[in-house]
Amino acid sequence: MQFRSLCNIPVGHSAYVKKLHTAGTMHRRLLDMGLTQNARVTCLYQSPAGDPRAYMIRHTVIALRTEDAQTVEIL
Amino acid sequence: MNTTKSSQCAQNEKPVVIALAGNPNVGKSTVFNALTGMHQHTGNWPGKTVGNARGWYTFKNQIYNLVDIPGSYSLVAHSAEEEIARDFICFGEADATIIVCDATCLVRNLNLVLQILEVTDKAVVCVNLMDEAARKHIFVDCNALSEALGVPVVATCAKKNDGLETICKTVYELTHRKDQCAPKTVTYHPVVETALTEIIPLIESATSKINPRWTALMLLQNDDSLLRSMEQYLGFDLKQQEPIASVLASCYSRLEQTFPNAQSLRDDIVAHLFKAAEEICHQAVRYENKAYMQKQLRWDRLLTGKAFGIPTMILLLLFILWLTVSGANYPSALLSDWLFGLEKPLSSALLAIGTPLWLHNALVLGIYRVVAWVVSVMLPPMAIFFPLFTLLEDLGYLPRVAFNLDHCFKKCHACGKQALTMCMGFGCNAVGVTGCRIIDSPRERLLAIITNNFVPCNGRFPTIISIITMFFIVGNAGIISSFLSAAMLTGVILLGILLTIGISKLLSVTLLKGVPSSFTLELPPYRPPQVGKVIVRSIFDRTLFVLGRAVSVAAPAGLIIYIMANVTVGGNTLLAHTAGFLDPFARLFGLDGVILMAFILGFPANEIVMPIAIMAYLSGSTLTEFENLSTLKTLLVDNGWTWLTATCTMLFSLLHFPCSTTLLSIKKETGSIKWTLLGFLLPTICGMLLCFLLASTARFFGLV
Structure with missing residues (x-):
């Protein structure tokens, strides 16, 4: 995909959500987790295999797989 | 209070x-x-x-x-x-x-x-x-x-x-109170609000059972699953009712100008909800320390890191099993001494009150002995393992396990949360199967349900532990031998985990084809466990519950074994007939007829497999007095057990049909006989295949 996504931020860095490029239930799930527009997300650490990674979203740590993180466009 | x-x-x-x-x-x-x-x-x-x-x-x-x-x-x-x-x-x-x-x-x-x-x-x-x-x-x-x-x-x-x-x-x-609260209503996009004001009065006149504003909002969002539940609740389809249907249609077409698809409308609604939530928090919550996460982060980076993540998991498992094995030995011996010591007074008391000999024998030699076995073999490991595991659970470590293993599950097109349901399976597979509800995708849920039985539940631990201690660890006590037992047990469990992953992979390229769905997992903060409460809770809720179930199954099974061992048909006992009938088949897999019969009789609860086998051997042996656990090996060896029999029994204990409770849960959760049957067959076939291969290889090379 052409846009910069959550996958592109290195561990320890933060970004703001611009748009979700998902559909269906995952879309709403990500929204309900708090990934709405302009929400601040920090990548905290990664699992031994490097995927999934853990993100801080609205004071909670949420693990996302690369495939899902790729759908979150950031500013 | x-x-x-x-x-x-x-x-x-x-x-x-x-x-x-x-x-x-x-x-x-x-x-x-x-x-x-x-x-x-x-x-x-x-x-x-x-x-x-x-x-x-x-x-x-x-x-x-x-x-x-x-x-x-x-x-x-x-x-x-x-x-x-x-x-x-x-x-x-x-x-x-x-x-x-x-x-x-x-x-x-x-x-x-x-x-x-x-x-x-x-x-x-x-x-x-x-x-x-x-x-x-x-x-x-x-x-x-x-x-x-x-x-x-x-x-x-x-x-x-x-x-x-x-x-x-x-x-x-x-x-x-009679008056109503006036909760905060979130104000949505003006276009949505206009549509709402049109629909609300119509709903008010159609039904008073549900909140009209919320209902209107749900109708606008058109969430199928919710509207189905709503229809069930109301007894009619609100959406199809006139004039609601036609007003809705005109609302949809107007909304389309602002929100080109249903998703953008839902996005906007959630965005408004979060905006409202943020505003409220801005007024009511103060964050004074931005760096409060540091400590948890340090732990997480260690426990989920490349270097320590996976080794820590295995070491923790090993440590818990070591505590269980070494801690259970002594109380197990004490319990069995005490319970079997009680047998004599019980027996004389029964005889003294004039109980007929046949009833006395059925009660004491049949029911009491099996129950005593089940209690003394099962209670100590459970009373140690359950609280330890609950402590890990309370601490918040288990989601990290799912996080660490997710990549592995993704490769099998499964869900990382399957690691959590497997953890539940350690306690009880039936609970693990029900727990699979936490997995979103129906396909991945099925994978987790069907493979849950590959994780040995607490009912199977004692069987495996006692075989390991009897046959593979020389010398009774000492840290080294208990550590070796724990290492072997860990090996058995790791085999189960590997098979879970392998079978999940196999299923996802054959019967349950599909791509891995998305995955979100919350990693909650570590919380200091409440040690006292954990111990009380895990002993009363889990240990005694599981033990109660095992005992209630063990008692009738003991009776059956006793009857089978004492009713003779054509010069041989029923037990000998059955075991003899199963024997040639069982030998193929390195077992014997008695063991296979014990597994079949242990269908209601796996805990009773070993006790039943022992009772069956005892009934045919001259050894009628049973002093302690150490004589057990002699009994088994006398009945032809070798290292191969022991290994195959262990493998078959890990890999055989789920107990009846688990199967019922599978039936309930999948709603399908087909998947239940698969849940029955898969582990059984795996176990038979592995045992067969091992037994044939060992025999071919003349190792036994």
């Missing part, structure tokens, strides 16, 4: 039904336990409450039925579990709802609160984990929050029983 459970209190009124809702992992079940005193199991991972747990408490002579609803992030359901939660909140007709929130991440919690307040105004918001928030220097102003939300807000720390009395009082006031 004024929440007595005495039954003499006035029960003149019908019980008030209270729903307990909230995000996952906010201490909902702790609130539930503290209020009801009923020890329902809680765990520090999302999605612990499966199905609706119920309990009750009394306050001012009124009985309150409390329904613990599975945690969910939103009223828009994604998994089977969240559907249960949503349907109860929306259509369960509770008299009041307690919404439990986590004080440390209120914004996301308020998203759910605001959605629930759209459905009902009879709600109390309970801001839990206030102590954790204080430690993190997060301060919540409950008065400001209450004012902003328009419903009562109570600060609690359920772990320490703080604020629970206030909750009871608030619920009491809420259910007794």
Whole structure:
């Protein structure tokens, strides 16, 4: 995909959500987790295999797989 | 606390039904336990409450039925579990709802609160984990929050029983007052609001059973699963009714100009919910220390890191099993000495009161002996393993296991949460199967359900442990030998885990084809476990429960074995006939007829497999007095056991058909005979295949 996504931020860095490029239930799930527009997300650490990674979203740590993180466009 | 459970209190009124809702992992079940005193199991991972747990408490002579609803992030359901939660909140007709929130991440919690307040105004918001928030220097102003939300807000720390009395009082006031609260309504996009004002009066005239504004909003959003539940609840399809249908149609076409698709409309609605939540938090919450996460982060980076993540997991498993094995040996011997010592007085007492000899023999040699075996072999490892495992659970380590292993599961096109259901399987496979509801995708859920049995449950541990200690570890005591037993047990479990992964992979490229779906997993903060409560809870809720089940199965099984061993047909006992019949078949797999028969009789509960085999051997042997565990090996060796028999029995114990309870759970969860059958066949075939290969190889090379 052409846009910069959550996958592109290195561990320890933060970004703001611009748009979700998902559909269906995952879309709403990500929204309900708090990934709405302009929400601040920090990548905290990664699992031994490097995927999934853990993100801080609205004071909670949420693990996302690369495939899902790729759908979150950031500013 | 004024929440007595005495039954003499006035029960003149019908019980008030209270729903307990909230995000996952906010201490909902702790609130539930503290209020009801009923020890329902809680765990520090999302999605612990499966199905609706119920309990009750009394306050001012009124009985309150409390329904613990599975945690969910939103009223828009994604998994089977969240559907249960949503349907109860929306259509369960509770008299009041307690919404439990986590004080440390209120914004996301308020998203759910605001959605629930759209459905009902009879709600109390309970801001839990206030102590954790204080430690993190997060301060919540409950008065400001209450004012902003328009419903009562109570600060609690359920772990320490703080604020629970206030909750009871608030619920009491809420259910007794006649006037209504005026909860905060979220104002949506002007286009949405215009549509709402058109639909609301129509719904008001069609039904009074549900909140019209919320219903209108749901109709606009057009969520199929919710509308189905709504239709069921109302008994008619609101959407198809005139004039609602035609007004809706015109609303849709107008909305389309602003929101080109249904998704953009839903996005906008959630965005408004979060905006409202943020505004409220801005007024009511103060964050004084931005760096409060540092300590947890350091631990997480270590426990999920490249270098230490996986090794720590294996070492922890090894350590727990070592504690179980070495800790269980001594009490096991004590228990069996004591129980078998009781046999003589019991026997003479029965004979003294004139019990006929045949009845005496059936009771003592049949039922009592098997039960004594089951108790002495099972109780000690369970009483050690369950509390230890519960401590890990309470600490919050298990979600990290899922996080570490997710990549592996993704490669098998499965879900990382399967690691959590496997952990539940260590306790009891039936619980693990039910626990699979936390997995969103139906395909991945099926994978997890069918493969759950590859993890040995606590009923199978004792069998495996006793075989390891008898046949593979030389010398009875000492740290080294107990460590070796634990290492072997870990090996057996790792084999089970590898097979789980392998079979999941196999299924996902054959019967259950599909791509891995998306995956979100909350990693809650580490929380200091409440050691005392954990021990009490795991012993009473789990250990005694499982033991009770095993004993109730063991008693009749003991009787059957006794009868089979003593009824002779054609010069041979029934037992000899059956074992002889099964023997040639069983030998193929390195077992013998008695072992296979024990596995078949152990179908209701795996715990009784070893005791049954032992009783069967005993009945045919000259050894009638049974002193202690150490004579057991002699008995088995006398009956032809070799290292191969031991290994194959162990393998077959790990890999054979699930117990009846687990199969029933599989049937219930999948709703299909086909998948239940597969759940039965897969492990059985795997076990037979492995045992057959091992036995043939060993025999071919003349190793036995």
